[in-house]
Amino acid sequence: MSQVTLAGVELQLDENGNLIDRSQWNREVAAELAKEEGIDALTEEHWKVLDFIAKDYAEKEAVPGMRRMNKVGGIPTKDLYRLFPGGPIKKAARIGGFPKPVSCV
Amino acid sequence: MKTLAILGAGTAGTMMANHMRRKLKVEEWTIVIVDQNPDHYYQPGYLFMPFGIYGERDVVKPKQKFIPRGVEYRICAIDRIDPEANRVVLGCGNSIDYDVLIIATGTDISLEETEGQRGSDWQKHVFDFYTFDGARKLTERLKDWKGGNLVVNIAEMPIKCPVAPLEFTFLADWWLGKKGLRDKTKITYVTPLSGAFTKPVASRILDHLLEEKGIEVVSDFSIGEINNEEHKIVSWDEREVGYDLLVSIPTNMGSAAIERSGIGDELNYVPTDKHTLQSKVKDNIFVLGDATDLPTSKAGSVAHFEAEVLTENILSYIDERELEASFDGHANCFIESGHGKGFLLDFNYELEPVPGHFPIPKVGPFKLLGESRINHLGKLAFKYVYWHALLRAIPLPMVSHKMTRAGKQIPEVSPVAV
Ligand SMILES: Cc1cc2nc3c(=O)[nH]c(=O)nc-3n(C[C@H](O)[C@H](O)[C@H](O)COP(=O)(O)OP(=O)(O)OC[C@H]3O[C@@H](n4cnc5c(N)ncnc54)[C@H](O)[C@@H]3O)c2cc1C
Numbered sequence: 188m189s190q191v192t193l194a195g196v197e198l199q200l201d202e203n204g205n206l207i208d209r210s211q212w213n214r215e216v217a218a219e220l221a222k223e224e225g226i227d228a229l230t231e232e233h234w235k236v237l238d239f240i241a242k243d244y245a246e247k248e249a250v251p252g253m254r255r256m257n258k259v260g261g262i263p264t265k266d267l268y269r270l271f272p273g274g275p276i277k278k279a280a281r282i283g284g285f286p287k288p289v290s291c292v
Numbered sequence: 293m294k295t296l297a298i299l300g301a302g303t304a305g306t307m308m309a310n311h312m313r314r315k316l317k318v319e320e321w322t323i324v325i326v327d328q329n330p331d332h333y334y335q336p337g338y339l340f341m342p343f344g345i346y347g348e349r350d351v352v353k354p355k356q357k358f359i360p361r362g363v364e365y366r367i368c369a370i371d372r373i374d375p376e377a378n379r380v381v382l383g384c385g386n387s388i389d390y391d392v393l394i395i396a397t398g399t400d401i402s403l404e405e406t407e408g409q410r411g412s413d414w415q416k417h418v419f420d421f422y423t424f425d426g427a428r429k430l431t432e433r434l435k436d437w438k439g440g441n442l443v444v445n446i447a448e449m450p451i452k453c454p455v456a457p458l459e460f461t462f463l464a465d466w467w468l469g470k471k472g473l474r475d476k477t478k479i480t481y482v483t484p485l486s487g488a489f490t491k492p493v494a495s496r497i498l499d500h501l502l503e504e505k506g507i508e509v510v511s512d513f514s515i516g517e518i519n520n521e522e523h524k525i526v527s528w529d530e531r532e533v534g535y536d537l538l539v540s541i542p543t544n545m546g547s548a549a550i551e552r553s554g555i556g557d558e559l560n561y562v563p564t565d566k567h568t569l570q571s572k573v574k575d576n577i578f579v580l581g582d583a584t585d586l587p588t589s590k591a592g593s594v595a596h597f598e599a600e601v602l603t604e605n606i607l608s609y610i611d612e613r614e615l616e617a618s619f620d621g622h623a624n625c626f627i628e629s630g631h632g633k634g635f636l637l638d639f640n641y642e643l644e645p646v647p648g649h650f651p652i653p654k655v656g657p658f659k660l661l662g663e664s665r666i667n668h669l670g671k672l673a674f675k676y677v678y679w680h681a682l683l684r685a686i687p688l689p690m691v692s693h694k695m696t697r698a699g700k701q702i703p704e705v706s707p708v709a710v
Binding site: 252257265 | 448449490512514516528529557558559
């Protein structure tokens with residue numbers, strides 16, 4: 188666990204650097220977290236992904252996997268890798284203020 | 293007369309047919325079970341076929357043998373379920389009207405999800421061992437293996453028996469050593485996970501074992517394509533692993549009948565209450581085995597534990613009582629680690645696999661999360677238990693559907709598994 192101040196908010200982070208309390212999250216915090224992940228600016232395309240995760244999380248209590256992003260969210264894997272290079276799901280989850288996704292058993 | 297219909301006569305459906313026929317009065321309930329395939333396969337045996345440990349005869353028997361008297365067995369494809377009409381439409385041109393439905397249609401590999409899966413290398417240089425046909429062809433291919441790059445790749449999670457690819461890798465290491473081909477073979481384990489297994493404590497121990505055996509691990513690898521021309525797999529973030537022989541575990545998906553019925557999720561799994569096993573589709577539909585979307589392993593042992601819970605709950609449902617029996621996600625898996633040894637994992641929704649002894653604390657005879665010969669023998673004995681007790685739903689001594697914490701070394705703050 189650690190504490191950082193981003194966009195003027197004092198945030199508690201878990202051992203993976205993900206927000207512990209999502210009520211501390213807002214769009215400015217997201218922009219700062221994105222910078223830490225090497226994404227300079229969050230575009231409309233990024234927000235489409237983040238909004239889908241938020242909507243799906245509210246319903247399923249889990250960060251959607253790649254396939255769910257494709258099929259339900261309508262976002263192709265290719266785009267996800269372009270938008271969040273390296274590890275799209277992990278990065279998008281962190282920027283969106285969600286815990287690190289657990290892979291299913 | 294009322295009708296209980298069971299879809300799928302694999303591990304889970306067959307067990308339910310046996311349980312329910314004992315519980316429901318023959319004068320009141322007709323039980324019908326449907327499956328497209330007349331043969332029952334012991335899928336855990338596929339793992340042993342490529343190394344000549346099991347032959348085809350060990351893993352196939354007629355389904356009819358395991359379906360109890362008083363249960364009507366139809367060999368027919370299931371076209372779709374119509375929950376509104378309480379009806380199952382069959383591919384043979386007829387249908388079944390049910391009062392209660394059990395879905396046990398399992399999961400299978402799909403060759404359509406990864407680009408190049410069915411390319412020119414398929415079943416020449418690219419094989420699977422998750423099907424009978426695949427295991428058989430891989431057995432033939434390994435017979436003339438002279439060395440080179442052997443790559444084991446999981447396309448995406450979840451897969452049934454999530455430890456099977458690791459076991460395959462360990463057995464390949466042992467078998468190649470025995471054949472004098474180990475130093476001519478580079479083994480690479482390529483996984484979409486960040487480590488060997490989905491749960492942290494077990495993953496650390498298994499990662500170490502892979503390293504000890506000189507097996508290279510490529511993690512966080514999300515496959516985009518199998519490039520048949522250049523014999524390599526390519527990830528979405530453009531990493532490449534070349535192969536001479538690729539043992540692939542393609543995307544696993546629930547039955548297409550679930551998709552046609554419009555009741556599945558993105559992988560055709562049926563949304564199911566994780567404790568009662570009642571579907572979220574409709575009250576009179578229940579689901580067990582690999583067909584569910586539950587956050588536990590897709591394994592025969594899980595289906596066995598679920599069957600006990602589901603039997604109670606269906607009886608309660610019929611009597612209009614609360615569904616009180618609750619499944620805790622209990623899974624119990626042996627892991628073959630080669631050289632006549634094995635591991636045992638025992639876990640549930642809340643507790644990840646940890647070291648200890650099973651089923652009797654401090655005694656065992658099985659060692660949890662530790663390598664031993666008796667664990668390996670346990671795995672081999674499982675075949676006998678499967679054919680003779682499990683399918684016929686004869687209770688196993690000492691192994692309850694509720695996971696026991698006794699005998700487990702539980703870390704003070706156990707990372708909660710989801
Ligand atoms: C290589 C390998 C190793 C494994 N090792 C282990 C192990 O060590 N321990 C363990 O516990 N588990 C193991 N498993 C997993 C285990 O075999 C499965 O979890 C178990 O068989 C699931 O049972 P099920 O009834 O849900 O599905 P299945 O047994 O697969 O049965 C599903 C049935 O539904 C039928 N069906 C599907 N769709 C239709 C349709 N449209 N029309 C008609 N019929 C249909 C199929 O024909 C099939 O008979 C292993 C699996 C594999 C592949």
